[in-house]
Amino acid sequence: MAAYYATGARVQRKPVDSCGCYFLSPPMLTHSRAALVRAVAACAGCREAQALHSLAWKLGLASDVVLATALLIRYAKRGLLATAQRLFDEMPRRDVVACNAILAALGSAGGRAAGARALFERMADRTPATWNAMVTCYCRADDLGSARLVFEASLRAGSSSVVSWNAMINGYCKAGRMDAARDLFDLMGRTLPDVVTWNTIMAGYLHRGEPATVIAMFHRLVHIHQQQQQHEEEHKLRPTTVTMATVVTACTQVGDSALGRQIHLQIRQQGTRVDAVLSNALMDMYFKCGSADCALDIFRTMPCRPNLFCWNTVIAGLGMNGRGEDAVTAFRDMVEGGRKHEVKPDAVTFVALLSACSHSGLVAAGRKLFADMLPVHGVPPQTEHYGCVVDLLCRAGRVDEAARLVRAMPGRPNAKLLGSLLLLDARAPERQEDGVRLSEWAARRISEMDLGDGAAYGLSNVYASLQRWERVEEHRKGVRAAAGHGKGTRRKQPGRARYDLASSCAN
DNA sequence: ATAGGGTTAG
Numbered sequence: 004m005a006a007y008y009a010t011g012a013r014v015q016r017k018p019v020d021s022c023g024c025y026f027l028s029p030p031m032l033t034h035s036r037a038a039l040v041r042a043v044a045a046c047a048g049c050r051e052a053q054a055l056h057s058l059a060w061k062l063g064l065a066s067d068v069v070l071a072t073a074l075l076i077r078y079a080k081r082g083l084l085a086t087a088q089r090l091f092d093e094m095p096r097r098d099v100v101a102c103n104a105i106l107a108a109l110g111s112a113g114g115r116a117a118g119a120r121a122l123f124e125r126m127a128d129r130t131p132a133t134w135n136a137m138v139t140c141y142c143r144a145d146d147l148g149s150a151r152l153v154f155e156a157s158l159r160a161g162s163s164s165v166v167s168w169n170a171m172i173n174g175y176c177k178a179g180r181m182d183a184a185r186d187l188f189d190l191m192g193r194t195l196p197d198v199v200t201w202n203t204i205m206a207g208y209l210h211r212g213e214p215a216t217v218i219a220m221f222h223r224l225v226h227i228h229q230q231q232q233q234h235e236e237e238h239k240l241r242p243t244t245v246t247m248a249t250v251v252t253a254c255t256q257v258g259d260s261a262l263g264r265q266i267h268l269q270i271r272q273q274g275t276r277v278d279a280v281l282s283n284a285l286m287d288m289y290f291k292c293g294s295a296d297c298a299l300d301i302f303r304t305m306p307c308r309p310n311l312f313c314w315n316t317v318i319a320g321l322g323m324n325g326r327g328e329d330a331v332t333a334f335r336d337m338v339e340g341g342r343k344h345e346v347k348p349d350a351v352t353f354v355a356l357l358s359a360c361s362h363s364g365l366v367a368a369g370r371k372l373f374a375d376m377l378p379v380h381g382v383p384p385q386t387e388h389y390g391c392v393v394d395l396l397c398r399a400g401r402v403d404e405a406a407r408l409v410r411a412m413p414g415r416p417n418a419k420l421l422g423s424l425l426l427l428d429a430r431a432p433e434r435q436e437d438g439v440r441l442s443e444w445a446a447r448r449i450s451e452m453d454l455g456d457g458a459a460y461g462l463s464n465v466y467a468s469l470q471r472w473e474r475v476e477e478h479r480k481g482v483r484a485a486a487g488h489g490k491g492t493r494r495k496q497p498g499r500a501r502y503d504l505a506s507s508c509a510n
Numbered sequence: 511a512t513a514g515g516g517t518t519a520g
Binding site: 040043071072073074075098100101102104107130132133134135136139168170172173176197198201202203206209243246251279280281282284286287310311312313314315318319323350351354355356387391 | 511512513514515516517518519520
């Protein structure tokens with residue numbers, strides 16, 4: 004295990020007592036402790052952390068606060084909150100940093116706010132990190148009222164920093180309360196916000212579906228930074244990798260590929276560090292504006308190894324550019340990937356891959372990949388995967404096979420899947436006999452469903468295409484009823500069905 | 511050794 008070698012401790016020497024503990028001279032022990040802390044902070048998986056943990060025991064360093072805190076953070080980051088908590092409970096003495104670390108762990112575990120608050124109250128000396136961890140804890144627990152109270156108390160206690168403001172603003176952004184986030188941002192004035200504040204609020208607008216606001220703020224940020232350079236002030240508003248990833252994504256969403264390319268140029272000119280996330284945002288931008296080769300250039304010259312997101316973007320991007328064979332090849336590269344470099348696919352990978360097969364008519368390949376999902380790749384097929392395969396089979400005219408698949412699938416097919424089955428089936432004129440029967444079957448399943456969501460709009464269009472007017476009326480009534488009881492959240496607008504049967508059957 | 515920001519499908 005590589006992490007062992009990183010410690011520099013010669014632990015291969017003979018154990019000196021019956022417990023299997025090793026004896027090291029004091030200078031050697033100091034050296035080993037520092038090396039262990041570094042190794043723990045750098046290690047990737049929890050297997051490594053466990054190995055280093057037992058090594059710490061054997062070296063008699065188990066009660067070392069700094070080492071235990073480093074391990075606690077590793078476990079928490081791997082989602083092993085119980086292990087982290089046990090480590091904390093078993094510490095012979097705890098300092099502020101250890102307490103702050105467990106507070107942060109409780110927060111990232113999804114708002115264990117009550118436990119965090121109890122510890123927070125018991126803490127005699129609190130640092131800004133203590134207050135901020137508590138604010139974040141409440142934000143993650145969706146208790147913004149309590150978060151705000153703690154935030155304001157930290158201001159009064161004189162134990163706040165720009166990080167406190169950023170944590171609170173981020174809480175509002177994640178809750179979609181951009182008005183409250185913007186109020187706080189404006190309260191900060193001209194000098195307090197740093198680049199993270201800007202990144203946070205820009206990401207908030209992006210998340211709320213306001214990419215144009217993100218782009219406007221980016222221009223303002225660049226302008227302020229240029230002014231700072233002219234006046235030789237401190238450059239704390241220099242756009243970062245994160246800024247660039249956010250604004251590139253905004254360009255993709257508004258479809259402004261000219262600005263996207265210009266920002267790509269700025270990134271290269273200014274020497275912005277390019278990591279996996281920024282590469283991914285750029286690739287996605289190029290794929291979506293039809294420049295698949297530019298996207299692949301970025302992929303090939305990435306300064307780091309592609310992660311799951313990057314592979315998914317490449318597979319989806321090749322698919323949407325009509326390059327299904329290349330998408331399948333990319334998938335092979337992903338899962339084979341050379342020793343230790345493979346990336347495990349997830350559910351998103353297979354939606355991208357199967358739709359790529361569907362768009363390029365790769366029936367045999369798609370069917371095989373679908374069949375391999377669980378047994379070979381360990382990804383259980385979900386309704387959307389069945390939808391992709393139904394699409395694939397229907398387009399290739401294999402309607403019977405599609406019908407068998409839907410009938411055999413676990414769980415209930417959703418309206419979207421049934422709709423595409425119904426539509427694509429009825430579309431194949433040479434299969435009129437089977438087609439009518441299958442359409443009837445799908446229509447019956449649909450009529451049994453609760454159509455309280457946007458699916459009803461699409462389906463009423465499908466029915467209209469099929470000229471089954473009585474069913475159109477039935478479903479439009481259903482849509483009106485659903486609209487009346489809606490909670491006023493995002494609702495899909497009625498639009499055209501994806502496949503217009505009426506026009507394709509006109510002659 | 512601790513607190514704040516970014517990416518993928520349909």
